[in-house]
Amino acid sequence: xxxxxxxxxxxxxxxxxSDKKMTFMERIYLPALMKGFGITFSHxxxxxxxxxxxxxxxxxxxxxxxxxxxxxxxxxxxxCTACGLCALxxxxxxxxxxxxxxxxxxKHLYREEKYAAIYEINMLRCIFCxxxxxxxxxxxxxxxxxxxxxxxxxxxxxYGKDIxxxxxxxxxxxxxxxxPAVLNFKKDKNQSHNI
Amino acid sequence: xxxxxILYKFILATIILLISLVVAMYSTLIERKLxxxxxxxxxxxxxxxxxxxxxxADGLKLFFKEEFMPGTADKFLYILGPSLTMMIAxxxxxxxxxxxxxxxxxxxxxxxxxxxxxxxLYVFAILSIGVYGIMIGGWASNNKYAxxxxxxxxxxxxxxxxxxxxxIIAIVMMxxxxxxxxxxxQQHGFNWNIWYQPLGFVLFIVCAFxxxxxxxxxxxxxxxxxxxxxxxxxxxxxxxxxxFAEYINMFISSAMIATLYFGGYNFPFMDDLGLSHNALTIIxxxxxxxxxxxxxxxxxxxxxxxxxxxxxQLMRLGWKTLLPLALVNIIITGFVIMLKNxx
Numbered sequence: 001x002x003x004x005x006x007x008x009x010x011x012x013x014x015x016x017x018s019d020k021k022m023t024f025m026e027r028i029y030l031p032a033l034m035k036g037f038g039i040t041f042s043h044x045x046x047x048x049x050x051x052x053x054x055x056x057x058x059x060x061x062x063x064x065x066x067x068x069x070x071x072x073x074x075x076x077x078x079x080c081t082a083c084g085l086c087a088l089x090x091x092x093x094x095x096x097x098x099x100x101x102x103x104x105x106x107k108h109l110y111r112e113e114k115y116a117a118i119y120e121i122n123m124l125r126c127i128f129c130x131x132x133x134x135x136x137x138x139x140x141x142x143x144x145x146x147x148x149x150x151x152x153x154x155x156x157x158x159y160g161k162d163i164x165x166x167x168x169x170x171x172x173x174x175x176x177x178x179x180p181a182v183l184n185f186k187k188d189k190n191q192s193h194n195i
Numbered sequence: 196x197x198x199x200x201i202l203y204k205f206i207l208a209t210i211i212l213l214i215s216l217v218v219a220m221y222s223t224l225i226e227r228k229l230x231x232x233x234x235x236x237x238x239x240x241x242x243x244x245x246x247x248x249x250x251x252a253d254g255l256k257l258f259f260k261e262e263f264m265p266g267t268a269d270k271f272l273y274i275l276g277p278s279l280t281m282m283i284a285x286x287x288x289x290x291x292x293x294x295x296x297x298x299x300x301x302x303x304x305x306x307x308x309x310x311x312x313x314x315x316l317y318v319f320a321i322l323s324i325g326v327y328g329i330m331i332g333g334w335a336s337n338n339k340y341a342x343x344x345x346x347x348x349x350x351x352x353x354x355x356x357x358x359x360x361x362x363i364i365a366i367v368m369m370x371x372x373x374x375x376x377x378x379x380x381q382q383h384g385f386n387w388n389i390w391y392q393p394l395g396f397v398l399f400i401v402c403a404f405x406x407x408x409x410x411x412x413x414x415x416x417x418x419x420x421x422x423x424x425x426x427x428x429x430x431x432x433x434x435x436x437x438x439f440a441e442y443i444n445m446f447i448s449s450a451m452i453a454t455l456y457f458g459g460y461n462f463p464f465m466d467d468l469g470l471s472h473n474a475l476t477i478i479x480x481x482x483x484x485x486x487x488x489x490x491x492x493x494x495x496x497x498x499x500x501x502x503x504x505x506x507x508q509l510m511r512l513g514w515k516t517l518l519p520l521a522l523v524n525i526i527i528t529g530f531v532i533m534l535k536n537x538x
Contacts, residue, residue, distance in 0.1 A: 040496065050231075
């Protein structure tokens with residue numbers, strides 16, 4: 001067939017359908033069957049696509065948006081000041097918090113005068129969009145490349161501060177998500193409508 | 196008929212029964228493994244190395260599942276269905292010659308449980324009852340899906356039985372015998388029936404797929420249309436019996452294909468090796484099992500290659516293609532035999 005059969009069509013891959021009578025070889029189907037067997041047989045020796053999960057893990061991006069972490073500052077004080085911007089930014093309303101005032105003897109625990117006494121994220125509601133991270137003015141909440149594990153009970157998916165806050169001696173590295181470009185972007189007043 | 200003879204037959208029958216059951220058990224694993232490989236997956240590999248304990252786990256699971264029976268089911272028939280299917284699936288193995296004979300202390304022990312002179316007829320008879328297990332099960336469940344599955348199974352098996360029998364008749368005509376052991380004897384060495392009956396072989400293997408309700412003829416089960424077909428309402432080990440019987444049927448069908456068309460326990464150059472009678476018998480049996488394994492593989496290969504037939508296509512293939520071809524095959528065979536005898 002000449003190439004101009006596609007003229008007037010939106011694609012060059014369309015096929016002209018015909019219902020011409022099948023030849024004898026086509027009608028006995030056996031050659032077609034053999035071809036099919038050949039295809040499936042060749043798959044026996046192909047590389048398997050399976051990843052044996054608990055032992056082998058797929059590589060995930062360093063800026064993967066997984067389980068959240070509530071950061072501490074370099075003196076080990078919680079950064080969160082319970083302003084509620086993350087909860088406000090959250091499109092799936094997964095974040096709740098209760099604010100409390102810092103006592104005089106708690107200065108080594110909390111960075112700001114106000115802190116979150118309760119901070120909960122419902123991981124079943126969370127869509128891991130990262131808007132909480134963008135909204136946070138205190139660089140307190142970040143998403144990590146850790147995956148939220150499965151569980152048997154819904155209540156176990158409501159993560160409180162015991163899970164979310166990083167421990168003092170085991171800091172979570174979020175430098176990949178907090179690049180200078182990101183920081184500059186957050187400081188830029190012209191871009192504030194994005195936050 | 197002394198006690199020794201009865202004991203030997205009893206032991207042989209037990210061994211064959213156990214082999215059938217173990218082979219059926221492990222075919223489930225091999226089927227799942229192959230299904231995985233055909234789809235670029237790995238298949239079950241968690242229970243033991245290569246998943247060799249998977250059949251045990253599956254069996255245990257089936258035993259410990261709830262034994263559910265629909266309230267409106269016919270109790271007697273409901274239990275009879277899977278039992279009958281299982282029993283019939285195991286019956287055919289009695290007449291298949293699993294090997295030559297072993298000579299121990301001057302006494303010849305044949306590796307065939309019952310060398311009846313109407314072996315082929317016996318197989319036909321068993322095949323014909325085979326449909327009852329499914330029919331009864333589907334009927335007794337008192338469920339529309341089960342009933343449709345049962346009706347499909349009945350019409351499909353009756354239709355394909357005809358073409359299957361006709362295909363075998365050509366072999367019976369060639370050999371002039373109905374005894375399976377004699378049919379195997381006649382294929383000594385490399386003188387296999389497949390060289391004389393290629394058309395008959397294609398007809399037989401297609402019908403064998405249909406008779407064992409395997410894909411692409413698995414319309415009685417047909418998960419996508421009929422939930423589970425005739426075993427929709429079955430659970431626990433009763434369901435296990437149905438599924439198990441399918442694998443035993445597959446094993447027996449493979450054995451029948453190997454016996455009728457691929458020389459049973461015969462293999463090329465068997466006379467030139469200069470082996471003793473017993474060694475030859477043992478190697479012959481191993482070769483026979485290798486052939487059976489190959490056809491078992493073909494069964495699975497077909498299942499994971501071809502899509503299911505539509506019901507009208509199934510009937511058209513059975514009645515309008517396979518049956519006339521089988522008749523033509525008989526006529527050609529008869530003509531050739533006549534020419535041979537005349538010259």
